[in-house]
Structure formats: C-alpha cells, structure tokens
Amino acid sequence: MKQSIKKLHKAFESNTRLGIMSALAVNEYMEFNALKDLLAVTDGNLASHIKFLEKEDFIKVYKLFINRKPNTRYKITESGLGAFKQHISALEILIKQHK
C-alpha cells in the first residue's frame, strides 16, 4: 500500500493541475483561453499552474501566430502522460484497497 501512495504524484495534488493534465491527455493540444474557460480559473492562477507543470517537463508550450495574433498552445509530453497515467492507476488502486 505504501508503494501505491508513492505513485500519487505531488504535481497533481492541485485541482487545477489535475484539470490541465486531464484535458491535455485527451486533446492533441489546448489553447490558453480554452483551458481557462474549461477549468473556470483566472488568468494568473492558470498561468502559475502551467509554469509548474512546464518546469516538471509534463507539458510543452508552443507559441505561434495565427492571423498575426499571438496564440499559445499546450501539449502534454511523453513523461507527463506517463506520470499522469501512473497517477490514475494509483488512485484506482487506493480506492479498491479502501473498499
């Protein structure tokens, strides 16, 4: 049981970070505003959590221009997806053990 708790990643303790990872795990990419609307958080809040995940190398930022307007996209990295999947299976194991 101790082992499975170890697999719960600290990065996903925050609901917003959990939300960002959930959305990026099933979408090719997400734009900043789409994530903001989806998770119903403020600009500053979202930006700080994104920075955290970026530092962990769980997500990657792509800045580009569409019709000369700046556009920021986020994609999940391979290690991010791996860690997230591990986190989900750890949650499932913990729930089973408590039943």
Add this chain to the structure above:
Amino acid sequence: MKDQYQNDLNTIKEIMEKSTRFVSLSGLSGILAGIYATIGALAAYYIVYYSKSIPYASFQLGISSSEIILLLIIASIVFFLTIGTAIILSNRKATKLKAKLWDTTGKQLTEHLFIPVLFGGLFIVLLYYHAAYTLIAPASLIFYGLGLINASKYTVRDIKLLGITEAILGVTCGLFPGYGLLFWFVGFGVMHVVYGTIMYLKYDK
C-alpha cells in the same frame, strides 16, 4: 481520504468528457428538424403524387423539370431552417451551460459531420446524372448516418445510435425501390423527433 481519491477520478473523467465532447447540442432543435423534414416530405408527396392522383410508389412516375426545381427549393428551405434552428438553440444552451458554442469540440463536430455528408451529396449528384433515381434516398440516408457516426465522437453518444439507425434505414430503403420518400420521412422526420425527444429529456431539462 478515499472520498478524495474518488473525487479526483471524477474530476479527471468530467474534464476529459467536457474537453472532447460538444455538450451544447440541443435536443429541441432535433425535434424541430424532424418537424421541418416531415412538412417537407408532405409537400413533396403532394407535388409528385397527390396533385396528379398518382398512387404512391408508382413506377410510371414522371417528374417535370419545374417539379424538380420546386423539390430542390423545398429541400433547401428544410436544410437551412434545420441548420439555423440548430445554431440558435445550441447557442442558447451554450449560454446556459456557460460554454462556448464555437469551441474546439463544436468545430470538430461540424467538420466530422459534414465531410461524409458533402461527399454523399456529390455522390447523389452522380446518381442523378446516371439516372439511378432509386438509389438517391438510400444514399442520402446512409451518408447522413455515416456523418453522424463520425461526428458522434465529439458529442453525446445518442448521436451514434441515431447514425446507425439512419444507415440501417438507408440500406433497407434500397431493398424497396419506389418507397424513397417514405424512408426519407421516417429517417429525417420521425427519427429526428424520436432522438431529439430522448436528448431533450436526458440533457436539456
């Protein structure tokens, strides 16, 4: 603690759903689409059969070019009324759900629905050109069904069932030449009302 884990899992699932599925699709617009299609089918029946006292599904059917133009006008009116209603009602539902109508899932849904439907439309023009009239109704139902199945990944699952129903109706329709209008009425009229009502009761309330 256990509740916390369960909550986390629920949050993950909910966000995955919400970020990949178009939730604003209005059931009411499905019902109205069915009603427009029914009126359209009745008008077509009147023009082609009733006004000339030809029995339905008769094979000695002759349609003049002015009638074809009239039928095309009816079809266009039904088409644009349906699209317009869907946009207005879905927009209203999106506002209520605090979602954006034209978000990524909305775009994906439209794209995946219209690609098979567009090629189906072109194929139907070919069928018309080659005088394969009995295959026009089956082809329209099959391609519309395939479009719905294709688009269902991006919205509620009921749309997949509706798509399968339309495709089955299309194939069945091909077995009964001359009854195209009846199958059109069932596929585009009755089925939209049925599935629209199911969706309205499940999601709109």
